[in-house]
Amino acid sequence: MRVLNFAGGPAQLPEEVLREAQEAIWELDSTGVGVLETGHRTPAFDRILADAIRDIRTAGDIPDSHEVLFIPGGAHMAWALLPLNALQLGDRADLIDTGTFPTRAHADAVRAASLIGAQARTVWSGREANYAALPTDGDLPDCAGARYVHYCSNNTIEGTQWRRPPHVAAPLVCDATSEILSRPWPYARHAMVMAAAQKNLGIAGIAIAVVHREFLESMRDDLPVSLNLRALHAQGNRVNTPPVFAIWMCGRMAAWILRNGGVHAMADRNQQKAAAVYRALDECAPFYTGAARPHDRSVLNVSFRCATPALDKAFVAEAATHGMVGLEGHRTAGGIRASMYNAMPLSAAHTLADFMRQFAARMG
């Protein structure tokens, strides 16, 4: 009996895609070979890769100026590869610190930059205010002269989300892990958008990177091949054995998004889910406190807490008895978090909202 899984990631996948996976594990497209056994130098994998890239491009409306790469290792690997590949001696990377994941990305950028004789600096941080709010353009320096400016468009743990990218005078790099293909997004305005797959787009172990071709071509080419983004691109995502199944899943998720109305339909439905849960949260105030300032609330990750950690724990435990799991907040943040990515149906948000009202009425 499957439950509603509100976990932050790895996250719930659509039933349709799981059924396709069951079949493909046995046999992929009448090849007589299952997807887990499919070689990365076969026509079958050529097709998997080409279809995945085509459908991600179509779903994201990604312009021809940008390449789609698959980076094994997830978002942390992409964070490390970015400064290693993009920075040269004397360069500077600017970073906007809006939460736990950006903080970690920045720490790695500092390490990578110091190896290269480059610099990575934080130009804005929401840490003092518990990351409850995002900066407005007026809060940010223009970042002129930076090789790139890194920001995180949806802060998975704190539950904040940018309405649009920041305006700065340097190439933009976005970590969109927890929101990739959940709404229309201006890829054309970015030097690079990276996203691990295990939230909106598949399973753990792979990140996609949408990289402007000129940005890619301007990268250094003296890194070992497995760390070298130009080599990854030049060798067709096959510097070594790629995670074939993880890439297949990205392709099936992108196809599922397209079959279900594309990112506009995803965005509509995600808005409705978020509205249902935030409505319950606000109606029950002050029993629940939202983590994010209302203006910056994330549509995908609703972070909140009760008056005491004991109540948070009771909420999570009782929700589990109603078939809702994964509601505990991130281990670094505590509290409660409901993650509702593309695959989460609208009915699940209503089930959660009803439970929130009922729990508050009983315990408040």
Ligand SMILES: *Cc1c(COP(=O)(O)O)cnc(C)c1O
């Ligand atoms: C989950 C998440 C990550 C971490 O992804 P890994 O694949 O574990 O490296 C990074 N950034 C954001 C915004 C996330 O939500």
